[in-house]
Amino acid sequence: MNNKDRILLVEDEDSLAIGLEFNLSAEGYQVTWVNNGKKALEQFNAGNFDLIILDLMLPYVSGYKVAENIRAKDPQIPILILTARTSLKDRLKGFEIGADDYLTKPFHLEELLLRIKGMFKRKKWYQKSIENMPSFRLGENEINFQNLTVRTGQKSFQLTAFEAILLKYLIDHRGIVVSRKELLEKVWNISSDIETRTVDNFIVRLRKYFEPDPDNPVFIKSVRGVGYILIDR
Amino acid sequence: MTLKKPSTVFYHVLIFIIAQLIWFSLLSLWIYWYVTNYLLLLKVEDKLAPQMISGTTNIVALISGLVLLILLSLSMSIIFIYLNRQLNVTRLYDNFIANVTHELKSPLSSIQLYLETMQKREVSSDKKQEFLGLMLKDTDRLNQLINSILYLSSLEQRKLTRKVSHDYHIFDTDTIIREVIQESVQEFNFPAKNVAIEGNASCQCVIDRNWLKIVFNNLIDNAIKYSPKLPQIKIQLNPGKRYFHIEFSDYGIGISQKDQKKIFNKFHRIYNPESPNVKGTGLGLYWVREIVEYHGGKISVSSAGKNLGSTFKITLPIYQESKKRYMNRLLRLSRKYQTIPETDHEQ
Numbered sequence: 147m148n149n150k151d152r153i154l155l156v157e158d159e160d161s162l163a164i165g166l167e168f169n170l171s172a173e174g175y176q177v178t179w180v181n182n183g184k185k186a187l188e189q190f191n192a193g194n195f196d197l198i199i200l201d202l203m204l205p206y207v208s209g210y211k212v213a214e215n216i217r218a219k220d221p222q223i224p225i226l227i228l229t230a231r232t233s234l235k236d237r238l239k240g241f242e243i244g245a246d247d248y249l250t251k252p253f254h255l256e257e258l259l260l261r262i263k264g265m266f267k268r269k270k271w272y273q274k275s276i277e278n279m280p281s282f283r284l285g286e287n288e289i290n291f292q293n294l295t296v297r298t299g300q301k302s303f304q305l306t307a308f309e310a311i312l313l314k315y316l317i318d319h320r321g322i323v324v325s326r327k328e329l330l331e332k333v334w335n336i337s338s339d340i341e342t343r344t345v346d347n348f349i350v351r352l353r354k355y356f357e358p359d360p361d362n363p364v365f366i367k368s369v370r371g372v373g374y375i376l377i378d379r
Numbered sequence: 380m381t382l383k384k385p386s387t388v389f390y391h392v393l394i395f396i397i398a399q400l401i402w403f404s405l406l407s408l409w410i411y412w413y414v415t416n417y418l419l420l421l422k423v424e425d426k427l428a429p430q431m432i433s434g435t436t437n438i439v440a441l442i443s444g445l446v447l448l449i450l451l452s453l454s455m456s457i458i459f460i461y462l463n464r465q466l467n468v469t470r471l472y473d474n475f476i477a478n479v480t481h482e483l484k485s486p487l488s489s490i491q492l493y494l495e496t497m498q499k500r501e502v503s504s505d506k507k508q509e510f511l512g513l514m515l516k517d518t519d520r521l522n523q524l525i526n527s528i529l530y531l532s533s534l535e536q537r538k539l540t541r542k543v544s545h546d547y548h549i550f551d552t553d554t555i556i557r558e559v560i561q562e563s564v565q566e567f568n569f570p571a572k573n574v575a576i577e578g579n580a581s582c583q584c585v586i587d588r589n590w591l592k593i594v595f596n597n598l599i600d601n602a603i604k605y606s607p608k609l610p611q612i613k614i615q616l617n618p619g620k621r622y623f624h625i626e627f628s629d630y631g632i633g634i635s636q637k638d639q640k641k642i643f644n645k646f647h648r649i650y651n652p653e654s655p656n657v658k659g660t661g662l663g664l665y666w667v668r669e670i671v672e673y674h675g676g677k678i679s680v681s682s683a684g685k686n687l688g689s690t691f692k693i694t695l696p697i698y699q700e701s702k703k704r705y706m707n708r709l710l711r712l713s714r715k716y717q718t719i720p721e722t723d724h725e726q
Binding site: 159161204 | 477480481484485486487488489491492493495496499500506509510513514516517653654657658
């Protein structure tokens with residue numbers, strides 16, 4: 147493990163934050179803890195962090211706003227939302243604004259640590275992987291994996307880190323059926339029995355971006371009962 | 380946490396307008412039916428014996444029809460008003476459920492974290508003690524929350540029955556209030572130097588000590604929660620002729636004029652992005668008001684403005700000076716139900 151990995155922990159519950167700080171430090175991460183949204187943005191702008199653990203219900207600036215602000219400045223930094231809000235709506239909103247992972251309280255310590263480890267691993271795999279293929283053309287879309295932008299004709303838009311990683315994985319394995327289980331293990335670095343719906347949510351978003359008709363996909367197709375396949379025409 | 384703007388208001392108004400249109404068309408239909416039938420009746424009247432149909436019955440039919448329709452519209456309006464109220468309560472209730480879930484899950488996840496930490500790692504005995512302390516604080520928080528929900532439902536019944544335990548006694552006001560405040564302050568580990576109790580209330584009052592403590596616990600808790608730093612609290616005691624007054628002032632973020640009206644409502648929470656705290660159930664001040672009113676008193680709030688603090692003014696009756704009958708009833712019931720096993724009322 148890289149001892150220099152720095153985590154910004156944004157959590158306003160003192161007792162939970164103390165325990166998290168203890169555990170993350172024990173895993174060799176360097177942790178900075180702040181207890182409100184305002185301080186989170188100040189710290190983010192001042193420091194150089196590798197990962198953010200973010201609560202949603204925060205004083206002064208909400209977790210969503212913090213995530214949006216951070217995303218606008220850094221499209222690649224992994225953000226893990228750690229919250230007591232369990233509704234599908236909150237979850238989707240979290241991913242919508244660019245969170246890479248969403249874990250609900252109460253959580254298992256082991257699972258949290260695994261997810262964090264997975265996020266770091268993924269970040270490194272991605273950085274290595276784009277050295278060989280910095281951009282890719284999918285239909286009318288020109289994908290730049292370095293700054294995570296997609297150009298479609300005159301328009302361009304931004305991908306989140308997770309979307310880019312998933313897309314990269316599918317492109318690297320284009321023409322081959324990739325199971326949800328594999329995606330969860332390789333992209334999310336989590337065991338597949340946790341949440342397969344996460345994968346589906348992301349696929350839906352990728353289709354919205356790249357498919358001329360998201361309901362009848364031509365690039366990212368579902369293979370019933372197995373998973374997904376990316377077809378490059 | 381946040382109270383979303385009711386997006387459904389538009390639909391409520393729409394439903395109301397549609398309902399009004401329906402009853403208006405019903406009314407028109409009725410008049411139309413009456414007029415057309417009246418002409419028909421006149422024709423029939425000409426053919427048949429003229430004495431068969433008298434004009435007065437027609438007017439009676441018209442008026443009674445109109446009265447019926449007006450009653451119908453009135454009852455529709457009443458149903459609409461109550462439906463609206465109910466919808467509002469449901470919305471607040473949903474918010475409350477979300478808040479309570481959050482409040483339950485936060486301490487629970489922290490306890491789970493410490494247990495798993497101790498299972499996974501070698502923890503030094505110092506750290507272990509620290510973690511145990513934090514866990515106990517969390518169990519305490521859970522206990523308080525569960526109690527507050529349980530006691531609230533019993534208090535809400537508003538009936539002086541066996542279900543709500545009574546422990547009303549006659550106290551020397553000055554002594555009991557100072558004692559209870561001191562206990563609350565200690566419970567919150569709040570520095571005593573930040574609390575100033577001024578004035579004195581040299582009179583007697585009828586009070587349930589446990590309930591009174593919940594009042595001060597909530598007020599102090601709010602003062603701490605809604606101040607960016609450790610707050611200064613000033614409590615002013617003023618004896619009146621028939622009632623005595625307690626003014627509880629903090630120097631926190633204050634409460635806007637608009638929110639002052641709603642702050643005691645059940646489940647109501649103020650969403651203020653500048654608030655240093657976002658946690659809560661929306662029950663605390665509602666509960667405070669219920670308790671004060673149960674004691675025959677009143678509570679109100681005022682605020683000099685943003686960041687200038689808030690003042691809660693509690694007015695309670697002086698024993699034998701006002702609300703004599705009510706006070707005696709409280710005392711009588713306390714004596715009557717004294718044999719009930721005591722439950723821990725502390726919040």
